[in-house]
Amino acid sequence: MTRVIDTESLTRAFGERLAVDHLDLHVDSGDIFGLLGPNGAGKTTTIRMLTTLLTPTSGTARVCGFDVSGQPGEVRRRIGYVMQSVPWQVNRLLKAREIVEIEAALHHVPRHTRRDLVDEALDLVGLLAHADRTIGEFSGGMHKRLDLACGLLHQPELLVLDEPTLGLDVQSRHRVWDYVVGLRDKGVTVLLATNYLDEADRLCNRLTIVDKGSSVVTGSPTELKRAVAADVVQVATAAPHRLQAAIAGEPWVKNTVLTESNELHIYVEDASVALPAVMRLSLAHDLRLERVAYTQPSLDDVFLLHTGRELRDLEVGA
Amino acid sequence: MADQTLIRKQTTVEPATKPERTSWEEWRGEVTALTRRWFLQLVRERLNLLLSITQPAIWLLFFGSALGRAIDRDAIGTSNYVGFMLAGVIAFTVVTNTVTGAMPLLWDKETGYLDKLLSMPIARSSLIVSRFLFQFALGTAQVLLVFLVAVATAVDVASGPVGAIVILAAAGLLSMALTALSTALAYRVPSHGTFFAIMGFVTLPLVFLSNAFVPLDSMPPWMAIVARLNPLTYAIEAMRILVLDGWDGSVVRALAVLGLFAVASLAVGAYEFRRHTGERVR
């Protein structure tokens, strides 16, 4: 296993505010590594440093074995970068094929293989049939797929995807996911920034949850969720605080968190033990329950437990 | 397959211990690709293409025929008004080009497309050189056409075919200098609003406080002094003498001043570009 990304206390300040704050990232070859965090968490700033577009304020970052400040050219040769939003307007008069050809040339793809690679890349994202249309006519999903096609042309050692499904319709999201799954099967290393829980859960084998520029917790999605609890019981009641007090100290309770929407999340090892106990205690304390449900913990619970906030809410608010 | 050849080539060209460099072939490929992007954008906008190339020729015909009759022949020192105007129209065209020519660079910068380009393994110079090539080619096409129109209507180039080539070169030099300055400005300003405000402020005085349409001798003395400080004056002077009078010592002097101006402008342009891309890593 070789390290593809290695950062140590990577930090970037804009004026007084730290957009990225002593971040340690370790990504191995073949990983689909997630950077999961709400808007403004510092994902793009991290990526801009890793792609040599922004100088770190302090700390170091090595990408594909090269220091981003010391040998940026070597880094650029080895990475593919699909920006959060590529401004397609500047190329609106160009045809999809022309854009990919130009990108291939800029990545020094040898002329004799360029044609095949361009077709291959367009085919991979399902745009071959639209190769000769000017991109001004494209939909949002098609633009994103075109960007993805460009990211892989030169067979980079690391592909960086910054929120690749942001603002896409469901169908387009699934196409992008299929594309990333295809990369995983080919062994391409991917750094995927996202604020969608389901996306990180579905695609990544490892991820770091970032909040306010710092890493909150790192691990595989399964590990992270398992560390929270085996089950989570969600209770909606008019008096969640009283319920929280009533169950505090019970041996079957691992942890409780009150969400911003005033739902009590009770983390337990076994819901079949916890559910009757919750019922019993609410009856004893004369608490009316509006809704009781249980599920396996999601990454949202991981985020909630570590930050006290819900990623899902932040998403909607954004 | 493809990546294997690519990787092998890279390792032989530049072992990891050597400082990173773009090879000449790679650089040429980058410049070609970027220049292609500019040209594709131009040819897809037919009206833009048509107007850009024919505009100076149309101006010359318009000024030549409409204004020609209203102008005092003694003041301009020749009976050939179209010949007199030719150099002025060429210079005016170059100035217009530099304003519009920096626009795509502004868009790239403001939309973030420049960032995308800078994350690729390309030499920074390719970005600028491609734009220069494009501007140069467009300018040459315009000047050639206006020249043909001039020759077809009334003008005999006194300095002959070699003189005509020198006129083209002078136009190219002026274009290079002004493009460098407008490029520097485009990278310097916080947004395109400032760019257009400054350009709008500068271009008219630049043209009218020169000998583009009025000879220095007919200007009030203060104006003539200002015009003497205007680099445009020297480009026009060189071109005008070559058209009307043929070879002359003052042509060489004017070209020398123009050359110095071009070198200084290129230095400013390179400095600003490096400064702007320097906020990023190298």
Ligand SMILES: Nc1ncnc2c1ncn2[C@@H]1O[C@H](COP(=O)(O)OP(=O)(O)O)[C@@H](O)[C@H]1O
């Ligand atoms: N160029 C900049 N100047 C000032 N502040 C910035 C700049 N870029 C990002 N920031 C700030 O840094 C923080 C992190 O932003 P960003 O990395 O874009 O977050 P994310 O991609 O996770 O949504 C935000 O608070 C943002 O306002």
Ligand SMILES: [Mg+2]
């Ligand atoms: Mg972002």
